[in-house]
Amino acid sequence: MQGNTFRATTGVLTSLLISCAMGGAAFAADPKPATETTRKANAAVLENLPFDDVQDFEDVARGFIAPLPNDGVINNTGGDTVWELSQYQFAEGMGASDTVNPSLWRQLQLLAKGGLFEVTPRIYQVRGADLSNITFIEGDTGVIVMDPCISVATAKAGLELYRAHRGDKPVLGVIHTHSHIDHFGGVRSVVDEDALAAGNVKIVAPEGFVEEAVSENVFAGNHMGRRASYMYGNLLPKGPKGGLGTGLGLGTSTGLATLIEPTDVITEDGQIVEIDGLTFEFVLAPGSEAPAEMHYYTPELKAMSLAENANHTLHNLYTLRGAKVRNARAWSSYLHQAIERWGDEAEVLYGPHHWPTWGNQKIVDHVKKQRDVYKYLNDQTLRLANMGYNMLEASEMMKLPDELAKYWPNRGYYGSYNHNVKAVWNFYLGWFDGNPSRLNPLPPVEAGKKFVEYMGGADAVVAKAKADFDAGEYRWVAQVLDNVVMADPNNVVAKTILADALEQLGYQAESGPWRNFYLSGATELRNGIKELPVPKTDSPDIVRSMPMEMFFDYLAVRLNGERAAGKKIMMNFTLTDLDKAYGVAVENGVLNYYQDPFEDADVSIDVSRQEFNDVILGEATLQEKIDGNQATLSGDPVAFTEFTGLLDSFEFWWPIVTPKEAM
Template sequence: MTPIISLARASLTVALAVSLSSTGHAQSQPKPATEATKAANREMQQRLNFNDRDDFDNATRGLIAKPDTLTIKGDKGNVVWDLEAYKAFISVDKPAPDTVNPSLWRNALLNMQYGLFKVHDKIFQVRGYDLSNITFVRGDTGWIVFDPLISAETARAAYDLVSKNLGVFPIVAVVYSHSHVDHYGGVRGIVDEKDVEANKVQILAPEHFTEHAVSENVIAGNAMSRRAIYMYGALLPRNAQGGVNGGLGQTTSTGTTTLIEPTRMIKKTGEEATIDGVTMMFQMTPGTEAPAEMNTYFPQFRAMWMAENATNTMHNILTLRGAQVRDALKWANHLNETIDLYGAGTDVKFQSHHWPIWGNTNIIDYWKKQRDMYKYIHDQSVNLMNKGYTGVEISNMVKLPPELDRAWFNRGYYGTLKHNTRAVYQRYMGFYDGNPTTLDQLPPEEAAKKYVEYMGGAAAILQRAKADFDKGEYRWVAEALKQVVFADPSNRDGKELLADTYEQMGYQAESGPWRSVYLQGAYELRNGVPDAGGINTASPDTIRAMPPEMTFDYFAVRLNGEKAAGKKIILNIDFSDLKKPYSLVVENGVLNYAARSAPDADAQVTLTKATLDSIQLGEITPEQAITTGNMKVEGRREAFVEFVGMLDKFPFWFHIVTP
């Protein structure tokens, strides 16, 4: 059995122990910016107010200390975080290169402001040590920590920086703001689970946190992880023609992802907790940026922690790696509730990405414009949807009003207006745009061959595409050349010109993920699909937190329907440690399960949940578990073997820009 891949947004990161030069392909070098790209980036430079330096003042305010260099390594000497790769070419004294959108370059400059910062007399943040921030709130005797990053190694390094400069104090509580891995994955780097079990450390989280933390990407984890390679630019070199910025932060760490389950679930808005002399009031915001999420207000400090509901960018209504569509209207409504409940009493707003904002007037203006951005996206997309426009049409029609569009914190560094408006359409209307032609479309390869035939053949398309490329009409060139590549993936000229096209689109992209998507697509067209590298699948902590039901749901997804057709297999699974029996039934090409034994089972399988976890993690095979006595199979053993043989192993490096 293959291990489950469960990556909640960031590790997503898919820690790839591979560089572009190690994939076994002859490397094609990136191209410079064309005149059309230079012109587009100059237009962006002229359109936005780059003289506004407020963000730079906020991003550097309160700096206490930072190391001269920031490279964090794991226990085996492996690099899990390297800001130096970015510092080599990103500097405030350097203008945006021709190959980088100047607005994205500005965002990268801001995210490069790293170190230990004072937010309030009692609140401190370490920024630039991972995709997310880690926050330390000073109590009477120790620290309350908010969102301990992705990796244990980066969280530990941040705690060391705090201890060195602010004194050595114990951690008395950890608060997970929401169920994405960049907000809990480093917890074991700063907390010993024995202290949690001994009630020395409390761990708070929003209701249903654990369920969503371990489940969000289990079912579709393999596909999401492959697409995350594109979204986060995991394989791109760090330079002006490669990975520059991830929007929410520079990139994601690739260390040890962990999880300690919460000791207290927060269930309703207004619920309070006082820990070590610090009073916290919680605002529940489920269904916004994450299915389980909460903001935290500190009345003693007149400070508001916004989790990831209000960062200094437009966020995703639908993330490009794939996920369930978020609710833009609910997001706006929760921000409105934040203003109503806590607006008058807030003097500093801070969150799990980017830098804080100080001053009540500034904060209220910020909250209103973030609220209205999401509501405008929702309302205008639905308005046009009700006039008969499709998602693609809507994405080309909706423009933010100037007062929202010009606010730097509303710019599309992570989410974008174009894909967020399509996401709203998808939430209400689904994949079908209402046109009969799109109801039963040909597969891409079949359609491409007919397109190429109708357009006069590949040579004719390439001739026209080259002319349009020279005019800077990259969106259309990409559309046309996609047909050439899918009709004949061996057409080298088509792939090269399409790669050149994606590259220029990446150079113009204001969104970090869009840039990564385009540049990774260009790389794979030129060099082929990578075939090496270690994928950082779900951590052992995540697997152990999965209930049996979630594991069986994943088995059902892995079941090959064609192999299972016409078969009937009944297995009883008895967890000796949980004292819970289950039955698995393969029939009609599907797998169903029940929390009871079946009287007519083909085989009885007895094992502990820990043994099943080890099988899920790929640490042992079922055969090894039987040989060592960790798993016992009674009855028709071949039925169990046959069942295992029906479970597919998903290929990670499937093709995306080629068929």
């Protein structure tokens, strides 16, 4: 989730926030073929990478037991399809189309191999049933589940497939390697509630897991979710001219996500948890691929898992859906620590994405190369920065040595060298490169209008762009026509050529998310904004786990500061079932909360957290709870009405490739 999680969500509270706005179609057009420039670019990839190395194809098939039933179609309890592996099977046995980077096509063929696999005796995985794997580790009497997918339907399908071939073993433990949703969302479908209540199931997660699991997609969740619909290709048909997965996995399921608070929290390196006769030694890796993440080793099985920090792809130091920049230096150091700690013993390396690595020498070599690709990007970006090159220059200049660049697991199927260099730059130096001409540029619409004016008008720019398109200068065409579209979103010719340029860039991209962004942008330019299913995390479990303090912080994000200017509203909220009370104040254009209620509040509201959850989920309004005697309000009701009138709601389907003002 992302992967990276995760990764592809609309965020908690979306039911309170989203007012879907449909953009009108500009012009309808089917995907176009690859140009000669794109065909040559993709053909060059075949010459430059070691396609004769087929070890990954042997490894991805190793231990195969059974395919996913029903051709990999998974439905929820309501009969809605939440996952469909079969839509990716077009790649099986085919050579790469000229509309696909051959390296990304190779990764798709590997990822499309789904089903139940034996990793090693007592460790089994179901792959290809969601963005992430679900792993089953057999103890003496039961099974421990690692990272149960995004949704209850896909995790349930994985558990059923495992049990069909390995017996009906009870789940006695769950390990969440980190805080992205594709590693915890299906937990309630694998845990027996009675066994959990009786203390017979352990749920193990790293320190900060719940806070990070809930918070990542809250404060900027609406924006992040919209971009995730591009990143994960949710809006694209699957095929050689459309979506090919993400490089980390095939896509994201769209079912219900759940969350159970851990019973065992890992707070220090070397912490041991014993589950059903097996020993799990944990080491924390915060601030790497996720803010809360951990590695572990099981000595009885000589098995190591490095969560999402060692994969068969270059990962993201910055995820294009939007998130905090990750620490490449720390990421590398955690992999180095794993080599020092367990590198002499491990015989199998498995994770929540991709296929395992077997054999001690191969494991150490793999982890070293993954360690060093992040270390190289970190160190060389800083070297270039200290030599005086800016972020864009450094990202263009970055060249990895062949021993890293031609190692298949280091290819940029999910992250990319280009945007990871920009991430390192931002981690240390922020967005500004020091050139005062770039300190305060005009925003896109205003800049677009001036740019078009300087270039002699839209027709002149479009004519030049058409010539550059014919010459294969797609990056420049996209850059220049973005200005024209921002200046005039109704310019169909400009949008047509811009869409064509983005499409060719997508066809050439090795990174799954880059391809998805380019092709999604082209689709939106041609056909307007279309509301399609995307993963959501606004489930009761996740809302229940959100502390009230976090909810108040989110209200502060929704507060329209300009409308709140000059107002002072003092409110008390009492959660009757938790015996907790807060003071919430609007003043100076901001919202703050206090751990104690006010003596002179304008309005006081008493409500149980359970009833308030309905309000958070958007299933009811607070006024409806008051009218139904499930909440009480004392003081001035006008004050509360005034407060709610200061809160903005967020539209989810905002335009990405055209100006916001055009809606």
